[in-house]
Amino acid sequence: MERRLTAILSADVVGYSRLMGEDESGTLERLKACRRNLVDPAIAEFHGRIIKLMGDGALVEFASVVDAVQCAAIIQRKMACYDQNTSEEKRIQFRIGVNLGDIIVEGEDIYGDGVNIAARLEGIAQPGGICISGTAFDHAVHKADVGFSSLGEQRLKNLADPVRVYRVLLDPSQAGKVVAAPTRPPRRRLILATLAALLIATAAIVFVWQWPFAPQRPSIAVLPFTNLSGDPGQDYFTDGITDNLITDLARLSDLDVISQNSVFAYKGKPHVLADIKRDLGARFVVEGSVQRTGDQIRVNAQLIDVASGDHLWANRFDRGADVFAVQDEMSRQIAEALGLELTRSETERLARPPTANLEAYDYYLRAEQAARTGRRSRLLEALALFDKAEALDPGFAEAFAADARATAYVWRSAYDDVLQSALARKRAYDKASRALALDPDLSSPYAVLAVIQVVDRRYEPAIASAQQAVSLGPTDAEAYMALAYVQLISGNHAEAVAAVETALRYDPNLSAIDRYTAGLVFYLQRDYTKALDNFERARDGSPGNGEFVTPLALAYVRAGRLDDARAAVAEGVRLQTGRDCLAGWRLGNAHFRKQDLSFILDALREAGLPEWPFGFKGDERDRLNGDEIATTVMGKLLRGKTEPSQSPALMQIGLDGKAATRSATQMMTETVSVNGDLLCEQSENAFGRADCGPVYRRANSPDETGYTYVNSTKVFYFSPVK
Structure with missing residues (x-):
């Protein structure tokens, strides 16, 4: 379906x-x-x-x-x-x-x-x-x-x-x-206008008189529960209790809930209520602990008024294996303590377990814990765990939704070593569609679809998907960041800024990739101070990841800090072992509007980012034209080596362009073609886009390779095998 x-x-x-x-x-x-x-x-x-x-x-x-x-x-x-x-x-x-x-x-x-x-x-x-x-x-x-x-x-x-x-x-x-369209007969307008003016004036007087006491929507932060099981291996289960309480409370229409990403920054750390109020803007805090021994679960939780420090509610829940009953009862009691009147649909949704299969639920919680790290090895593990949860319960909508979100992260980050781009795109799309077929009220699958659609340049459907995500998840920061990304790519910069600012209300501690998106939004809006702040937070949120270091150069260049820009580029290239280059940015962001992409590339070029990976520079006098490239490579076996390790590599190209590439770290099939004076590779990597670059003769080659082919990801020294 x-x-x-x-x-x-x-x-x-x-x-x-x-x-x-x-x-x-x-x-x-x-x-x-x-x-x-x-x-x-x-x-x-x-x-x-x-x-x-x-x-x-x-x-x-x-x-x-x-x-x-x-x-x-x-x-x-x-x-x-x-x-x-x-x-x-x-x-x-x-x-x-x-x-x-x-x-x-x-x-x-x-x-x-x-x-x-x-x-x-x-x-x-x-x-x-x-x-x-x-x-x-x-x-x-x-x-x-x-x-x-x-x-x-x-x-x-x-x-x-x-x-x-x-x-x-x-x-x-x-x-x-x-x-x-008029909704009243014209003869009644004067009377109605007069009455409306009186009502507005009266309301204004009442508001001014009562303003210090006017009720506001309560905001709440659920801090990560503490694992008291004595087994660190149970952390995933304790995190799952926290996650699901956040999800349940976020579904209540009269409550603003701080996102999971922001509250998990407090995991394992001492916290001060005044700091939480300042950093998260929360009026109330839930904190607690989980102890799981065999089939027995004990959960302690308490609700605290941040301003006064008063404990408004506390309870202990002892159950057998029925974790869903604990979550339902805890959510309802917290809502009652906050004075919220639940609608019938909200009550029914809280009481509805996500799955009847506890083994599937266990795999789901483990997968979520692995996906949360953002590390490539753990993401591969997460996808396998999601597969197990979905196989055990094909009706588990939340598992399919979380799977789609994790897979979309792999796809958007171009982690082709986890899952090739085309396969990741299809998996994310299929999982999101399956989640919505099972539960049309889920927000995150629409956010996933929005990102896929905008990268495919389907701008109107992407905006509609993102708006639907926000409509279904009015306090979901991820939904607002999907909307920000879609509006950014569509060229609607002011709308993108508004979406980022709303996301920050619900998640003051955005993930690194969302901070990077926010940085681009403010950069293209020409607000370089905010752009730099978000790029710095992206770097700090993912230490050692060069992908979030180079972007600092964008804001530095526009702010006139050229030395800082060049230092950021040098550090980004170093952390990415020489692979960062203008060609990679051009290919990975080809879905941006041309003028926006040019504004990004011009700054990176001024900051000294090289055109090709590993700092390769070719001599134009040695460059082959299109006919020469075709004669040299089409229908040939190319043998040589690649940067940076100088490891052996082979490329077998048929006359029809069907090709296979093998190196010490990679083996893939692809299509090779000549476009103008460029040699192009197109595979299931790099969003399925053609990765093109020039071919040069190697004058005075130190080895037996006679040519060099370079594109956004490789420098390949080769000779055709006779």
């Missing part, structure tokens, strides 16, 4: 049953002619895919919301003057609804709320008119040659939640306008 975000157009014929009753054959002929001459060409023009044709309507999928709205507008404008020779009562008219939403794909058909909402919107559209959802409006406004009239939130048939609805204004004179 596949899930994806897409634009859906639903159309039907107004009064179809009446038309068929009055003139069945004539109606069918006119409808077929209308589709053939008008509807089908419009759908083709705007790259739509017809999912199904019903007797009186159609369901069409578009990759772009703007295309869907433009197509609907073209159809309705042309229909207004179509078939003028037919009497008014026999003339065909369409109603159209457009939605951007999540769908389930099975074969050639699509299902889900995304489709249902489009159909309901079509049902409330006027004859000859178009209604679109708020999600579609957000992406089409000012991009389609139409106007919009807001109809506010509407209750649609068989949908639990209201939907923002906009009517499309087809008159060309209204293109680009956004107006609010």
Whole structure:
């Protein structure tokens, strides 16, 4: 089963049953002619895919919301003057609804709320008119040659939640306008305006009088519970109790919860309430301990008011192996102590165990602990543990979601030695889709899909996925950072800054990779002070990782600190054993807008980052042109050695470009081609992108190799084997 975000157009014929009753054959002929001459060409023009044709309507999928709205507008404008020779009562008219939403794909058909909402919107559209959802409006406004009239939130048939609805204004004179539809008869406006002004004034007086005492949403930090089992091997289980309590409390609508990443910075360290209040902004703290002996679990927990130091609640839970009962009861009692009134759905969700299989749950907790380290060896271990949890319980939605998140981290970090890029992308996409099929209310799978989509340059679906992640996880810092990344790549820098600042409210101690993203956001927004602060925090959060050292040079260059910039580049290159280079940045960030990528590369070039790995520099007088490269390498076995270890390497290239590469550390298949005067390798690594570079003759070679091929990851000295 596949899930994806897409634009859906639903159309039907107004009064179809009446038309068929009055003139069945004539109606069918006119409808077929209308589709053939008008509807089908419009759908083709705007790259739509017809999912199904019903007797009186159609369901069409578009990759772009703007295309869907433009197509609907073209159809309705042309229909207004179509078939003028037919009497008014026999003339065909369409109603159209457009939605951007999540769908389930099975074969050639699509299902889900995304489709249902489009159909309901079509049902409330006027004859000859178009209604679109708020999600579609957000992406089409000012991009389609139409106007919009807001109809506010509407209750649609068989949908639990209201939907923002906009009517499309087809008159060309209204293109680009956004107006609010009147909701009251004009004669009542003066009375209502006067009453509203009085109410606002009264409310303002009350607010000013009560302001020091006005209630605010409580914020809470769940500090890592202490493992009292006497066995460090049980840390994963204790961390799991902390994690799941954070997750349960974060699902409560009236509570702000500090993220897991920030609170785990306190693990194993003494903490002072005043420091927690200052650093995390939390009003309340939960702390506790876990003791696990055999099948027995004892959990002690307490809720503390940070300002006063008062203990508002404390309890001890002794259970057998039913860890889920402990978590449910603890979450509900904390909510009650905070004075929160849980909705029925919140109560039901707290009581719902993530899995009935305790062995699967154990593997899941171990996998989460391994993934949290971010280390390559532990990430490989984590993926194997997730596989075991999912095999034991194929309905374990949280395991699939966590698997998708960890795999996406591997993919985004280009850890091809853990899992090749193409395989990691597919795994992350499949696991996220599976998690949403099992539990559509999960936030993190949408965040994963958003990052994948934006790297694939599917900007509109990426923004919609990220916004859905934020909607489902309103206190989830990872969701906001996914939104920040998507807006950054899409070129919406101000929106990216807003998302970062919101994420920092819920996670003041962002992970290194998120701090790096934040640094790029502020850098492209030209706020170099904040950019440098975030780049420094990324470096400090991942010591010894050269990937987070070189970016410091960006902010240093723009701040005029060229010596510091060159020192940062030198240190980054050293930590990455010479592999860091402009070609690598260019390839790894090819999904950025050209002007943004140029602004990054120009600074790194000024800071002294070399073009090629290991500081390689070729002499242009020795460089081969495209024809010479093809003659030298295509259909040949290339034997030689690679930097930096000078280890032996072979590359077998067929005349058709199919190739295999083998070295002391790597063996892979790929496709080789000549593009202009560059030799290109394309494999399942590097996001599946072609990695291209020049080939040089080796004048005065100290060994038997006659040529050098260089790209973003290698320097290969070789000679064709005769």
